[in-house]
Amino acid sequence: AQSVAQPEDQVNVAEGNPLTVKCTYSVSGNPYLFWYVQYPNRGLQFLLKYITGDNLVKGSYGFEAEFNKSQTSFHLKKPSALVSDSALYFCAVRDRGSSGTYKYIFGTGTRLKVLA
Amino acid sequence: EAQVTQNPRYLITVTGKKLTVTCSQNMNHEYMSWYRQDPGLGLRQIYYSMNVEVTDKGDVPEGYKVSRKEKRNFPLILESPSPNQTSLYFCASSLNLQGAYTDTQYFGPGTRLTVL
Numbered sequence: 715a716q717s718v719a720q721p722e723d724q725v726n727v728a729e730g731n732p733l734t735v736k737c738t739y740s741v742s743g744n745p746y747l748f749w750y751v752q753y754p755n756r757g758l759q760f761l762l763k764y765i766t767g768d769n770l771v772k773g774s775y776g777f778e779a780e781f782n783k784s785q786t787s788f789h790l791k792k793p794s795a796l797v798s799d800s801a802l803y804f805c806a807v808r809d810r811g812s813s814g815t816y817k818y819i820f821g822t823g824t825r826l827k828v829l830a
Numbered sequence: 831e832a833q834v835t836q837n838p839r840y841l842i843t844v845t846g847k848k849l850t851v852t853c854s855q856n857m858n859h860e861y862m863s864w865y866r867q868d869p870g871l872g873l874r875q876i877y878y879s880m881n882v883e884v885t886d887k888g889d890v891p892e893g894y895k896v897s898r899k900e901k902r903n904f905p906l907i908l909e910s911p912s913p914n915q916t917s918l919y920f921c922a923s924s925l926n927l928q929g930a931y932t933d934t935q936y937f938g939p940g941t942r943l944t945v946l
Contacts, residue, residue, distance in 0.1 A: 756939065757834075757920055757937035757938050757939045757940055758873075758935075758937040759937070760934045760936070763934065765933070804872060804873060806873075808933060811886050813886075815878070815880050815884075815886050816878075816880075817863075817878055817886070817889075818863070818875055818878075819875075819889070820865070820874070820875075822870060822872035823872045823873075
């Protein structure tokens with residue numbers, strides 16, 4: 715079965731500095747990887763995904779993620795953090811279910827705190 | 831407005847009293863899913879549905895039931911709730927065009943359930 719790991723419970727970064735939120739994965743076959751963001755008291759919102767193609771994926775709100783097959787990582791990045799980026803971030807991978815169906819495995823989440 | 835709605839948003843109940851959390855989407859999505867979010871455990875998939883009358887277990891299905899009689903609705907049923915089902919629940923949906931999964935899930939606002 716597939717799995718994802720988010721090794722950091724919390725990441726603190728100063729406003730204007732670059733940010734990285736880490737995600738590593740374990741899959742059999744080609745990975746389908748995702749990042750979602752959850753703002754306080756809200757549902758999750760899709761940020762970006764990697765299915766195939768370029769290793770650098772660009773997403774919403776200026777975020778991007780780099781797929782690294784050799785390191786089995788899919789880290790989320792942003793060149794210049796904003797206070798409004800403070801939220802809970804989830805990495806996810808698509809997994810095969812029974813009879814050709816698909817299900818999703820989410821990480822435990824990383825809380826990003828951007829300090830003014 | 832394209833959205834996933836859940837009702838109720840907050841619910842406090844007692845052990846053993848059957849309850850249903852409704853989920854509805856207006857985007858004509860085939861794929862629908864239920865997740866629970868718990869501190870330190872991230873999101874875990876309870877059940878998912880590829881289309882009408884097609885449902886499958888996620889990673890934590892015990893104590894839950896679902897049905898998919900209509901494309902837009904995917905209710906979550908707890909026949910005999912227990913305190914360990916106290917959690918934040920999210921419904922999500924995504925488009926599946928002739929088997930080509932777009933994989934971008936749209937999440938509802940969440941239902942906070944407390945079982946006493």
